[in-house]
Amino acid sequence: MTELIGSGVELMLVGMGIVFVFLAMLVVAIKTMASLVQRYFPEPPAAAVVVPVTTANKTDKATIAAISAAVHQYRSKN
Amino acid sequence: MTELIGSGVELMLVGMGIVFVFLAMLVVAIKTMASLVQRYFPEPPAAAVVVPVTTANKTDKATIAAISAAVHQYRSKN
Amino acid sequence: MTELIGSGVELMLVGMGIVFVFLAMLVVAIKTMASLVQRYFPEPPAAAVVVPVTTANKTDKATIAAISAAVHQYRSKN
């Protein structure tokens, strides 16, 4: 019984410790990453959304466009 | 080793043979089918599809049209 | 053989009996429920009328419902 409580207390200390260490390291990692990205891959905040989205899904967009064009063509032909 | 290569060569000859024979038979089958269809089930290129499609999938068509409209609307909004 | 037919006849009598009893009890239950709901949870008929009457174009309704659900889902997400 007391032993079990002891395990529980230990688990709490270790557990909260890990959680804090883990998330604190994540804070450091995010800050480092943010400064690296802003230095080496700067993106104009406004364009940031517009430009990459259009480049990234270009093929999907193109595919969809091509398919819908094909469908229209098919329908008009048949 | 040499035996294995022998099996490989045989496999290549038989394999490419089958592939060619199969697709060549498919060519013949398609041509035969096309002429049979054009003779016995001629479809006026314009109307043929319009009539059966509208009767059969009327609701499905409407659904798709509505959804694609919604999708366009969504895209233009976002 | 005759025994099997006997089982079949018994099954028919019991079966149809159960089906009738079950659905008859459901009729009573629905009527009771309806009067309880109308007494304790009355709803302005305006909204209620629209839904059952137009079920003729169930698919159109379903389509519209589906689209509006999709749109809401999109909006809540974006």
Add this chain to the structure above:
Amino acid sequence: MENVISLWHSTGLYNFTGGQAFMMLVGFLLLYLAIKKNFEPLLLLPIGFGAILSNIPVAGIAEEGGLLYYLYFGIKAGIFPLLIFMGVGAMTDFGPMLANPKTLILGAAAQFGIFASLLGALALNAIPGFEFTLKDAAAIGIIGGADGPTAIYVASKLAPDLLGAIAVAAYSYMALVPLIQPPIMRALTTEAERKIEMKQMRAVSKTEKIVFPLMLLLLTILLLPSAAPLIGMFALGNLMNACGVVERLSQTAQNELINIVTIFLGLSVGSKLSAEAFLQVQTLGVLALGAIAFAIGTAAGVIMAKIMNRFSDTPINPLIGAAGVSAVPMAARVANKIGLESNPHNFLLMHAMGPNVAGVIGSAVAAGVLLSLIK
């Protein structure tokens, strides 16, 4: 050379059995009916295709390790029909039935087709070549329920060997409802009866629609728990739709999920169309009895509607009794059409939807009785 011979020995041409060839023709016939005749294509197309795939020699697609072998587990375990029933529940509007609950009795009467053809199957045993057990007879009778998932669920439990024939018969006759029912409906009604106009229905509140599936489930639990898997999943789907707070689950249940399961279920049912199981004189019995079941169910529904019309204070057009077999929404449309022929101002569709959806409950109840009493 060795390879060429071994290849020839591995062709379908070399390995074909007559039975397989015949069953493939059956598969192609089902595809034809689905695509050209528009016979319940959502089910008969995958079933027909499954029949073809499972009868391909050498490939073993329906044998252990093959795709259809794995998919069939979803039927054997009852998972697919129950998920489809959930989706159907989500698509069902009980409004017309709740507005006019006595139409439930029509849904009960039409189940007579189930038990009559059960008896017919047992009677057929008098003819040499037929040896239907009570389980077989019950599974055949359920075709008269005019409800695909219920028929498949019951057949998978009671007579898996007949599953293919039963499913094909059930869906085919559902597609044939516009041909099977009208002559029976006309024969049993007078022109005056067909002209009867019915009273405008009351509005049904959202609360009633939410409470109903729970009430249905509760009654099933108390009286007939063997029907609980079927009615439970149906009620779940219906509740998800009616309650309005889990719209995304309801939409998925009646669209993507039911579509995926329909493809899998159809293919797996088709895999039961093997030569050994199907090319039996019994199959002819199944097909004949299925048609009889539909006809008797239709007649029973119409006659019950005539009786009710006599004793009811509000008029009941006997044609809506035919919709009690279920075959949603085809049977209700047939009732509407025949009604319009006699009286062009008489729109019976909504009135026929009541017995129509009641018929779904009725055959699930009948299924529960059969599953519970036949061991």
Add this chain to the structure above:
Amino acid sequence: MENVISLWHSTGLYNFTGGQAFMMLVGFLLLYLAIKKNFEPLLLLPIGFGAILSNIPVAGIAEEGGLLYYLYFGIKAGIFPLLIFMGVGAMTDFGPMLANPKTLILGAAAQFGIFASLLGALALNAIPGFEFTLKDAAAIGIIGGADGPTAIYVASKLAPDLLGAIAVAAYSYMALVPLIQPPIMRALTTEAERKIEMKQMRAVSKTEKIVFPLMLLLLTILLLPSAAPLIGMFALGNLMNACGVVERLSQTAQNELINIVTIFLGLSVGSKLSAEAFLQVQTLGVLALGAIAFAIGTAAGVIMAKIMNRFSDTPINPLIGAAGVSAVPMAARVANKIGLESNPHNFLLMHAMGPNVAGVIGSAVAAGVLLSLIK
């Protein structure tokens, strides 16, 4: 006659046990809470329905060969919670957290509720009737993570018998966040603190959003691989959404796939609400400790925010600490609402989203610790 008796013996009425009846009432209560009170209906509706179905006598829906028996495999194998976590990942926007990374510390602090209630469960063993093992205690504590899939995943590994009660408690308290949190938040903060306005956040680039899930996964791999299934699937979903090149997979993960799995998961969780497992004094312990876990987590988050506000160069409104328990996005909305009461120009929502999503990571990390240390 024999049939009638055998039928009576097969009714639910004849076979009901008191426990089953009670659990069905629990099921109906959950449905009521889901539909009428809008308590996390996407989960509690299927869970409640599953509880009803699995307690139907005779039907055996949750026993070997029944639908819920098969579906439960998806939980036992951990598949369902992980797929849901992938979908949640795809729906999560880490932008606010990346803009203000120190809010991660709030997401860490709020996990104190997990460990406090773990300890509470062990302390409860002093009362006769409670015999929680360390595994049980850990599974109960995870309710404090305020994250459904994580709680279900951990409970299925450590204490499957408590799974039903734990899932119900977790989702119920998530729904009750707007009632549980405000008094604690008001008690621990001054009016002046609640009025604190926070600085406008910087914009976060797409590259950061793509790199973050990979970085999170990498840290998990290096430090706490036992959390890798949970965090891995979460990161996969998030990456699919952030990267923009697999839009169709991301959409499916956060719509149809998560919907299908939610139905299955809810039903299977409900199947663990059996009388034997649930009607124990332990269940009361689970429910009480779950509430305590939420309360302590909230308090820990707020207190940590107060401490950080003292030492930070930019002001931090302590209310956003409460969002660290996760319960996305409810807890963030509560913080926003309480903030608006004190200062009608103070919109905390986006600021609270940081600790809110950090709380998801925090409880997945805590889950990893528990799974790793308790054998």
Add this chain to the structure above:
Amino acid sequence: MENVISLWHSTGLYNFTGGQAFMMLVGFLLLYLAIKKNFEPLLLLPIGFGAILSNIPVAGIAEEGGLLYYLYFGIKAGIFPLLIFMGVGAMTDFGPMLANPKTLILGAAAQFGIFASLLGALALNAIPGFEFTLKDAAAIGIIGGADGPTAIYVASKLAPDLLGAIAVAAYSYMALVPLIQPPIMRALTTEAERKIEMKQMRAVSKTEKIVFPLMLLLLTILLLPSAAPLIGMFALGNLMNACGVVERLSQTAQNELINIVTIFLGLSVGSKLSAEAFLQVQTLGVLALGAIAFAIGTAAGVIMAKIMNRFSDTPINPLIGAAGVSAVPMAARVANKIGLESNPHNFLLMHAMGPNVAGVIGSAVAAGVLLSLIK
């Protein structure tokens, strides 16, 4: 203290092996190629992520009881590739091929890449370190089919250990088609040939599009039943789309179902990227032979097109021969682009779609031959 040590012993850092670390780098590389270079991201993103997840020490995500272990069953049983093939079938328009059936011969010629690299794999055995069996060689050769599901299906049957490398090679080279093919196409054709304009295609009727998949299936059944699972599911998808009566099944097959299966398939393929299986000199052989297979297939298609152009009464631009490798629709686009460079008024896209989809059939036929002859 004990806990801290036990925790340290449970970190990834403590347990990492060099092989695992390297395979994770491979996983991250695949993610980079998918996201930044747009290399078949729908597949390479989940594959890369699966590679990372399955190489995490301690977590055991790909070991018995882990998520990827369960998902992998879908590949082992052949379910996933066949369902994807059904979806691809539903997305495929055979119109251009039916309008100009002789382009099928180009789809046959391009399969030479498969058999040439099969032979190459056997020849590699001369180098110490390589010990490819006939099964291995066949599985490697199928990369030349330029068709993902076919390659995965064949590899899972003949050489599961090479599955990871083969799938990665197949999808990578498909993504690299715009780099691999043009130099070969330019080297083998004259400027005059590249300028050849092709005749406007005839319209193909709906009936032909419905009959074709059935005819294709029938021929497969008669001649090569071992290809029936692949071609059967492909034909099913194509028929569902072409017939127009099961639109909702067709839409689900080419959207939600294929998306769900793609996520699962990608993760499971990734789980085969383990250090033991991948960090072999054999993997280099697989990658090299895969590239050779694509190159030889391209060359064979172009040369066959040149031969056909000489004997045909209507002109054939040899560039469209390169599209015979499949890699739909990338290879057809490449043919179109190279054609436009020489003749800005020459739109080859629709003409190249014929051999392009014929290549899918061709490689499925080749797969059937390999599965049938190699025991």
